Amino acid sequence: MKIIKTFILISLALMILSAEASCQAVNINKLKPLRLKMYAAEGLKWKNESAQNTSWNKITQTPDGRIWFCGGDHWGTDETVGNFDQADKYKRPWGFGNTAICSFDPVTEKVSFELELDRASAIYSNAETPGHGKIHGNIASDSRGILYFAGYMGMSYMHEYTRAFYPKSYAGGALIKYDPATKKSEYFGIPIPYGATVGLYYDEKRNILNGISPDRAKFWRVNLSTMELNRYESMARMSRLDDRVREMIMDKEGFCYFANDVGGLTKFNPDTQGITDIDIKLPGKLMDFRASVVSSKNIIYAISTDGFVWSFDPRTNKMEEYGHVIGMPDQGHYTPNIALDEEWGRLYFIAGNHGGNVAENALEILTVLDIRNKKFYWAGQVEGVEGCFGALVTKDHTVYFSCFGNFIQGEKVEKDQNGKPITRPYLVKYNPPENLDSLK
Amino acid sequence: MKSKYTWIPALILYAGLSTLSTYGQRAGKITRGAVTNNILISNGPEGPIQGGESAVTDMILIKNGWVYGSTRATWGAGNCHIFRTDGEKVEHILNVTSILAGQTSITDLCIGKGNILFACTSTYDEILDDAAAGYKGGHLFSFDPATGKHQDLGIIASGQGINCIAIDSVRGKIFGVTYPAGHLFSFNINTGKTQDFGEIMTPWRVKDLGRVSWRGVPKVLMLDDAGTVYFSTYYQKEINMTKQEIMIGGSSSYSTYSGGLIYRLASGDEQPVFTGVTIPTQQGMDSDPLYENGIASAIRAQDGGFWCGTINDGFLFKFNPSTSAVINKGKAFQYWNLKSLAYGGDGKLYMLGGRDEDNSWIMCYDPSVGSLDCLGWPDNTAQCSVICTDAKGRILIAENLRHSFIWVYEP
Numbered sequence: 001m002k003i004i005k006t007f008i009l010i011s012l013a014l015m016i017l018s019a020e021a022s023c024q025a026v027n028i029n030k031l032k033p034l035r036l037k038m039y040a041a042e043g044l045k046w047k048n049e050s051a052q053n054t055s056w057n058k059i060t061q062t063p064d065g066r067i068w069f070c071g072g073d074h075w076g077t078d079e080t081v082g083n084f085d086q087a088d089k090y091k092r093p094w095g096f097g098n099t100a101i102c103s104f105d106p107v108t109e110k111v112s113f114e115l116e117l118d119r120a121s122a123i124y125s126n127a128e129t130p131g132h133g134k135i136h137g138n139i140a141s142d143s144r145g146i147l148y149f150a151g152y153m154g155m156s157y158m159h160e161y162t163r164a165f166y167p168k169s170y171a172g173g174a175l176i177k178y179d180p181a182t183k184k185s186e187y188f189g190i191p192i193p194y195g196a197t198v199g200l201y202y203d204e205k206r207n208i209l210n211g212i213s214p215d216r217a218k219f220w221r222v223n224l225s226t227m228e229l230n231r232y233e234s235m236a237r238m239s240r241l242d243d244r245v246r247e248m249i250m251d252k253e254g255f256c257y258f259a260n261d262v263g264g265l266t267k268f269n270p271d272t273q274g275i276t277d278i279d280i281k282l283p284g285k286l287m288d289f290r291a292s293v294v295s296s297k298n299i300i301y302a303i304s305t306d307g308f309v310w311s312f313d314p315r316t317n318k319m320e321e322y323g324h325v326i327g328m329p330d331q332g333h334y335t336p337n338i339a340l341d342e343e344w345g346r347l348y349f350i351a352g353n354h355g356g357n358v359a360e361n362a363l364e365i366l367t368v369l370d371i372r373n374k375k376f377y378w379a380g381q382v383e384g385v386e387g388c389f390g391a392l393v394t395k396d397h398t399v400y401f402s403c404f405g406n407f408i409q410g411e412k413v414e415k416d417q418n419g420k421p422i423t424r425p426y427l428v429k430y431n432p433p434e435n436l437d438s439l440k
Numbered sequence: 441m442k443s444k445y446t447w448i449p450a451l452i453l454y455a456g457l458s459t460l461s462t463y464g465q466r467a468g469k470i471t472r473g474a475v476t477n478n479i480l481i482s483n484g485p486e487g488p489i490q491g492g493e494s495a496v497t498d499m500i501l502i503k504n505g506w507v508y509g510s511t512r513a514t515w516g517a518g519n520c521h522i523f524r525t526d527g528e529k530v531e532h533i534l535n536v537t538s539i540l541a542g543q544t545s546i547t548d549l550c551i552g553k554g555n556i557l558f559a560c561t562s563t564y565d566e567i568l569d570d571a572a573a574g575y576k577g578g579h580l581f582s583f584d585p586a587t588g589k590h591q592d593l594g595i596i597a598s599g600q601g602i603n604c605i606a607i608d609s610v611r612g613k614i615f616g617v618t619y620p621a622g623h624l625f626s627f628n629i630n631t632g633k634t635q636d637f638g639e640i641m642t643p644w645r646v647k648d649l650g651r652v653s654w655r656g657v658p659k660v661l662m663l664d665d666a667g668t669v670y671f672s673t674y675y676q677k678e679i680n681m682t683k684q685e686i687m688i689g690g691s692s693s694y695s696t697y698s699g700g701l702i703y704r705l706a707s708g709d710e711q712p713v714f715t716g717v718t719i720p721t722q723q724g725m726d727s728d729p730l731y732e733n734g735i736a737s738a739i740r741a742q743d744g745g746f747w748c749g750t751i752n753d754g755f756l757f758k759f760n761p762s763t764s765a766v767i768n769k770g771k772a773f774q775y776w777n778l779k780s781l782a783y784g785g786d787g788k789l790y791m792l793g794g795r796d797e798d799n800s801w802i803m804c805y806d807p808s809v810g811s812l813d814c815l816g817w818p819d820n821t822a823q824c825s826v827i828c829t830d831a832k833g834r835i836l837i838a839e840n841l842r843h844s845f846i847w848v849y850e851p
Contacts, residue, residue: 192797195797215820215821216796216797216821216822216823217821218797228650229649229650230649230650231649232515233514233515233841233842234821234823234841234842235842237821237841237843245821260484260491260842260843261480261482261841261842261843261845262480262482262483262484262485262491262843263484264484264485266491266842273515273516274516275491275492275515275516275517275842276491277484277485277490277491278485279484279485279486
């Protein structure tokens with residue numbers, strides 16, 4: 001009898017806890033504004049002014065502690081952003097779209113410009129061949145601190161799908177390897193001609209770069225030892241989304257995962273090249289993922305394009321759901337960033353970003369998920385940020401977000417010659433409290 | 441008179457607007473007409489059509505009002521299927537691999553007497569390329585949609601797949617082309633006898649990005665009322681080098697391909713002959729080794745002859761067999777590979793063009809005024825291989841992906 005009572009009590013407690021977790025929702029009225037330290041990207045100056053205005057990339061930390069992010073000018077064939085006009089595109093060397101890779105030293109809090117993508121990939125960008133106006137995928141690194149990244153065009157979204165279209169043909173997402181110690185870059189070519197690169201992961205064990213293209217979501221990989229390129233089919237397509245293909249996952253063993261058209265995950269075996277569908281259903285209406293992080297124990301944590309957080313264990317094929325990032329499951333809330341603190345058992349997000357379906361009154365909410373208790377905490381609404389696409393946690397539990405947002409001088413938001421607010425790419429720093437109850 | 445409740449619709453409108461998505465920064469897709477439905481062919485891990493088994497190879501509208509379709513397995517998947525659709529739903533009909541072991545692709549469908557479907561099979565190029573893989577050969581088979589009965593008509597050539605077929609119901613013959621050997625054959629439905637007319641395309645093996653394939657093997661056979669079969673193929677010729685080109689110890693000639701030549705095999709003939717016409721080609725490109733010059737699609741024209749689409753240039757042309765005339769109508773897009781044709785309910789000829797790397801462009805040709813039109817593509821991530829008209833005159837556009845959709849286009 002006592003055992004039954006204990007069982008009932010435990011069951012009730014679990015029910016209440018899970019009910020509490022699933023019923024959590026952000027109270028917009030109680031959210032406080034949050035001003036975080038923002039470190040602007042360097043480089044890409046033209047006429048003594050930064051041409052940068054955007055960042056859509058994931059970030060990485062190298063063994064020396066430096067964090068790597070970037071800033072793109074977003075210049076494309078259709079538009080020139082900032083205090084510049086169309087003529088500047090012709091005058092500026094490496095003109096039509098370019099991106100600067102930067103490093104941030106957490107000790108000195110200094111940002112350093114490292115290299116430009118167009119120059120590293122020898123793209124003579126011009127009216128017919130726009131350059132890499134941004135990075136829209138991962139800046140990846142290996143255990144020696146070598147970096148890998150690829151390009152993406154600036155404006156002209158339609159161009160993602162029309163590919164080669166004379167006279168406006170983006171050459172394609174060039175693959176670059178960069179060694180910060182020697183400052184030497186190596187150009188590996190373009191895996192999908194005329195197609196950009198979005199997801200990008202380096203499989204160090206096999207010396208293979210894995211990636212996907214946004215147009216038709218083609219999965220490809222390059223063996224850097226043999227320089228063999230293999231292209232696979234459109235595995236990463238997420239057809240419930242209108243057209244947005246941005247993500248893939250690589251786990252610690254080098255297996256790759258894609259959200260598929262039947263609402264589950266498709267798995268790629270890097271050794272056999274076998275492709276299988278895992279029999280699970282991802283949460284939310286869109287049943288996909290827009291940002292992911294893999295733990296040292298090889299557990300995948302991800303957030304869907306409509307804001308549902310979930311985890312997946314590849315050993316057991318078990319999926320766990322954590323609920324909606326702002327507790328509004330009927331409201332899509334675009335959150336393309338996620339960071340994991342394994343020691344403290346937390347996930348971090350800046351929820352509600354430019355580029356997707358969002359609750360307009362709940363933009364840029366710094367969100368903490370206590371994984372152990374499945375409990376969300378909302379630290380506040382980040383000021384000055386418009387989009388955040390990459391995040392990571394350092395060993396000292398500091399959280400860094402790769403964002404773009406207002407260009408603020410003093411307390412004033414700077415505007416361009418047309419009266420539009422100027423934006424800049426930033427690395428944004430958040431020092432979370434150890435005790436999450438202080439966020440209540 | 442003002443109602444005291446006029447604020448209610450305004451409140452509802454406000455509430456609706458406040459929850460509207462702010463998403464939608466891209467445009468494109470079909471510009472006229474409408475894509476009214478998209479139907480997933482794949483059933484996912486539970487099957488019967490699993491991931492990698494839904495790439496559509498062909499579709500045919502039959503008299504019972506259903507469109508029957510065939511699939512091939514992709515990227516290591518094991519089964520190919522026959523399904524049917526009415527533009528509202530997809531129903532699985534037959535796992536062909538379960539009855540014809542080792543066949544992973546239904547490469548072509550034809551309709552015969554009494555509404556019986558005839559089809560041919562093949563397998564992965566990697567298996568065809570590996571003699572040790574032990575592929576026995578592609579089958580011909582029939583399927584009766586009314587009874588669900590199927591009949592294996594046997595293997596045509598040992599170790600060879602079948603690329604395409606055409607059926608002569610009057611004379612009870614199926615014509616086909618083996619792959620990759622490129623032999624033209626006929627199969628007598630009544631006697632079960634096969635006749636090999638020999639090689640019509642010398643295997644042109646290409647290994648690109650680690651994957652092998654063979655170029656130039658005819659993809660389409662056209663059959664007229666007299667029982668004559670037409671196809672396009674290459675002619676390989678040796679060109680003598682000039683004095684300046686010859687190197688000591690080197691060869692004195694090089695071989696070149698001349699593609700897009702239309703051949704015919706008349707009923708009763710033993711050997712195909714050149715008709716004297718070639719398909720429309722950008723001159724100078726026909727012998728380029730990167731340039732596959734042939735017919736990608738063909739359909740009987742309602743006003744006589746055949747409408748054809750070319751592989752590389754994507755030209756639409758009319759081939760008139762009785763006069764061996766080719767009339768180039770040009771192209772409605774700047775891309776390649778006009779790979780599928782179908783008449784819509786509005787009498788216009790609809791076309792699907794583009795390689796797998798390109799958008800799946802939908803175009804149309806209005807025979808009444810002779811105008812070509814580019815309509816756009818069904819979806820930004822669509823990768824389509826076949827179009828077909830359904831019983832309502834709509835255009836069904838089918839994909840060739842791991843989890844394929846059918847897009848329903850209403851002109």
